[in-house]
Amino acid sequence: MKSFYITTAIDYVNGAPHLGHAYEKVLTDVIARFRRQMGDRVHFLTGADEHGQKVQASARQRGIPAQRYVDETSAEFRALYDRLNVSYDDFIRTTEPRHKQVVQVLLQQLFDAGEIYQAEYRGFYSTRQEQFLQEKDRLPDGAWPELFGEVTEIVETNYFFRLKKHQAWLVDFLTQNEDFIFPRFRQKQVLEFLKDPLNDLCISRPRERLEWGIELPFDKNYVTYVWFDALLNYYSAVVDKGLWPADYNLIGKDILVPPHAVYWPIMLKACGLPPPKHLLVHGWWLQSGAKMSKSTGGAVNPLDLVTEFGVDAFRYFVMREMNVGQDSEFTREQFLVRYNSELANNLGNLVNRTLNMTTRFAAGVLPAAEVIEDAEREVQALWTRTRDEVIPLCEGFQFHTALERTMAFVNATNAYIEKRAPWKLGKSVDPKDAALLRTSLATMAEALRLAVALMQHVVPATTAKINSVLGYTPGADWRAELEWGSKLTGAKVDEALVLFPRPAPPPKTPAKA
RNA sequence: GCCAGAGUAGCUCAGUGGUAGAGCAGAGGACUCAUAAGCCUUUGGUCGCCGGUUCAAUCCCGGCCUCUGGCACCA
Numbered sequence: 001m002k003s004f005y006i007t008t009a010i011d012y013v014n015g016a017p018h019l020g021h022a023y024e025k026v027l028t029d030v031i032a033r034f035r036r037q038m039g040d041r042v043h044f045l046t047g048a049d050e051h052g053q054k055v056q057a058s059a060r061q062r063g064i065p066a067q068r069y070v071d072e073t074s075a076e077f078r079a080l081y082d083r084l085n086v087s088y089d090d091f092i093r094t095t096e097p098r099h100k101q102v103v104q105v106l107l108q109q110l111f112d113a114g115e116i117y118q119a120e121y122r123g124f125y126s127t128r129q130e131q132f133l134q135e136k137d138r139l140p141d142g143a144w145p146e147l148f149g150e151v152t153e154i155v156e157t158n159y160f161f162r163l164k165k166h167q168a169w170l171v172d173f174l175t176q177n178e179d180f181i182f183p184r185f186r187q188k189q190v191l192e193f194l195k196d197p198l199n200d201l202c203i204s205r206p207r208e209r210l211e212w213g214i215e216l217p218f219d220k221n222y223v224t225y226v227w228f229d230a231l232l233n234y235y236s237a238v239v240d241k242g243l244w245p246a247d248y249n250l251i252g253k254d255i256l257v258p259p260h261a262v263y264w265p266i267m268l269k270a271c272g273l274p275p276p277k278h279l280l281v282h283g284w285w286l287q288s289g290a291k292m293s294k295s296t297g298g299a300v301n302p303l304d305l306v307t308e309f310g311v312d313a314f315r316y317f318v319m320r321e322m323n324v325g326q327d328s329e330f331t332r333e334q335f336l337v338r339y340n341s342e343l344a345n346n347l348g349n350l351v352n353r354t355l356n357m358t359t360r361f362a363a364g365v366l367p368a369a370e371v372i373e374d375a376e377r378e379v380q381a382l383w384t385r386t387r388d389e390v391i392p393l394c395e396g397f398q399f400h401t402a403l404e405r406t407m408a409f410v411n412a413t414n415a416y417i418e419k420r421a422p423w424k425l426g427k428s429v430d431p432k433d434a435a436l437l438r439t440s441l442a443t444m445a446e447a448l449r450l451a452v453a454l455m456q457h458v459v460p461a462t463t464a465k466i467n468s469v470l471g472y473t474p475g476a477d478w479r480a481e482l483e484w485g486s487k488l489t490g491a492k493v494d495e496a497l498v499l500f501p502r503p504a505p506p507p508k509t510p511a512k513a
Numbered sequence: 514g515c516c517a518g519a520g521u522a523g524c525u526c527a528g529u530g531g532u533a534g535a536g537c538a539g540a541g542g543a544c545u546c547a548u549a550a551g552c553c554u555u556u557g558g559u560c561g562c563c564g565g566u567u568c569a570a571u572c573c574c575g576g577c578c579u580c581u582g583g584c585a586c587c588a
Contacts, residue, residue: 012588052588121586131587163586185517189583192516202586226588258585283518286581321525326518327581334525337537345550353547360546401527404536411536411551418552423545502548 004040005243006032007234009251010047010092013073014054017080019285019302019330020252023318027282028250029086030319033457034394037478045237046081047092048074049230051223053131056212066212070095080303085311085460092237094214094229102236103228104217106271110161111218115270121158121202124151159204159222166266167198173265173275181261181279182397183325186253190261201263203228231264235273246276256281280397283327285318302330312459313339313500316403319458324397340502346410347451348500351466353417354444358493361426366445366470367438368489376443379416380484382409383450387482390454399458406454413447416440445470445488453481462499469494 008028011021025046032044050070059069074093081088092099110116123132128149138144144151171194174180174187181187204222205213213223235244251260256279265275285302306314317338322328358364369376386409393402420440425433449470456463456478467474471491474481481487 014588049588054588134586183518189517193584196585199586227586230588253582255588257583259588262585284582323526329525337525340548340550341537344548349548349550351547353551355547357546404527408535414551415553417546418544421544421546426546496547498548500548502550 001039001041003043003243004035005043005238005246006035006045006248007246007250008046009255010049010094010230010233011077012049012052012054013070013077014052014058015073017077017303019287021077022080022084022303023285023322024250024252024282025081025086026084026315026318027324029084029088030315030399030457031248031397032087033460037457039479043090043238043241043243044088045090045092045234046086046088047090047233047237048077048094049233050074050093050095051213051229052225053210053212056210067095083306083311084315090237092233094233099233099236100214102239103214103224103232106232107224107228108217110270113270115162116159116203117162118157119160120155122153122155125154126151156206158202158206159216159219160200161203161228161267162270163201163263163266164198166269167194169269170194170262170266179278180275181256181281183281186256186281186325190257193257193262198262201227227259227263228267231259231267234276235268245274248278248280249276250280250282253281253283280324282324283322285322285330286327287330305332305335309339309500312462313343316343316459319399320403321400323400336503339500342407344500344502346407346414348498350410350414350444350448351469351499352496354448355469355493355496357422358441358445359495361422361437362441364493364495366488366491366493367442368486369439369442369446370435371439375416375419376439379412379443379447382412383447383484387450387454394457403455403458406451409447410451413444413451416447417444442486442489445493446484446486449488450482450484453478465499469497
């Protein structure tokens with residue numbers, strides 16, 4: 001059995017989770033579930049990044065200990081992921097001893113090896129913002145923005161990691177491993193970035209400025225922060241499980257360059273560890289319409305749609321709408337279009353009419369197919385084509401196209417029903433028509449079973465629900481479930497079910513308002 | 514400025530070296546098992562602009578325009 005280790009970025013728990021956080025976890029979950037279905041032994045890691053200046057400041061502001069603050073915010077993120085049906089195997093927090101210990105061991109190892117050295121850092125410091133400023137922070141006239149208050153140039157001793165030393169190695173590695181980063185064009189971006197020389201990386205903060213972090217094992221007056229803390233979670237979580245390197249680190253495009261594409265592989269290299277096999281970089285959800293909604297009084301939080309339409313409707317939408325790696329627009333209007341036309345009208349209605357007709361024309365027990373004519377042959381042939389297309393699409397993270405193809409099959413099933421018109425066959429006394437009726441009921445139910453099996457990693461609860469109302473319990477081998485057959489023959493189905501209820505009819509915008 | 518991505522029917526997007534496709538929206542129709550759903554038919558496009566290669570380009574090459582994003586010690 002092939003092992004498959006996949007991670008999400010860990011969220012910085014200073015604030016409430018939003019659509020971007022939720023999307024990344026759902027995307028990772030869909031991949032994890034798909035790999036499990038394909039037979040891999042999957043380990044799925046997510047977690048929370050809990051140290052740092054901002055957390056320390058927020059906790060002080062609320063007058064509570066930092067640990068208590070992150071206990072609360074971290075739980076909020078985790079609750080969301082549980083609600084979204086994210087099937088993580090492990091949730092790591094950077095404040096956990098198991099993580100800190102690994103960080104310290106590696107830091108000591110690097111220090112001993114001379115990969116970390118002490119030096120003076122000179123820069124402009126804003127006391128009000130408690131941070132060093134960069135040249136780019138300056139206003140065009142060279143002054144510092146008001147926000148920073150008084151800015152003074154100070155010199156501070158810190159520890160630095162020898163990043164520059166490994167630059168050539170990294171360029172070489174990326175050149176030889178063209179598919180390290182998905183999508184490809186992101187890798188070009190990294191190589192572009194690496195055309196300029198790197199500086200060594202400052203990895204410490206003096207205790208008096210930042211105490212909420214992991215203490216340097218070789219100098220207790222300093223803590224390390226972000227890079228050697230957060231990035232190492234992917235490794236520290238599995239250090240005793242023998243799972244490193246990860247197959248995929250999933251991240252947003254905002255943290256690719258330089259952290260994940262430059263610091264991370266070099267840090268691992270310096271530690272004598274292999275880099276992850278791949279980085280999978282997703283895009284962002286754009287919400288250009290959000291402002292307008294706010295001004296009209298109803299700020300739209302996409303996560304509210306989970307409450308309104310259900311977890312699977314949300315999961316379906318983000319997977320159906322976004323081409324992994326690109327950006328997408330998130331609007332309630334577009335959500336409703338997908339929900340109404342694809343989930344309610346095509347899939348939901350197919351479920352309902354299948355149950356209804358089986359109840360009405362076959363006393364609720366699915367009959368066996370008896371006839372194979374062109375109509376049946378066409379549906380079955382389309383199924384084979386759909387399945388054989390969708391699996392490779394999912395392997396290549398093209399979930400939006402996979403779902404489109406799957407929905408096209410659902411549509412074809414609806415068309416098949418029209419062709420057979422079981423409601424007419426039900427009125428006939430001709431035994432040939434009776435056989436056709438039984439065949440059509442069996443065929444539509446089988447097509448439905450297969451279609452939802454193919455969407456199982458995206459909408460697991462819906463798949464389970466539909467199997468349940470079809471009176472069916474799927475086997476453990478997912479691939480075997482994808483064969484057209486007679487698994488449903490004799491199953492007792494439920495009477496009727498509205499799976500995706502339509503919301504109040506969409507406010508029809510008049511052609512001319 | 515540099516780099517990258519995108520520019521195809523009203524909207525969201527597929528797509529291929531040989532005179533353009535889907536879904537939604539719009540229009541018409543037949544039906545009734547069903548969530549006023551489903552099915553059938555149909556309107557609609559100089560495939561961003563200008564050149565080049567080619568017997569032939571939306572798809573290959575060059576230039577340009579527009580939009581979006583990134584450009585480090587911040588996560």
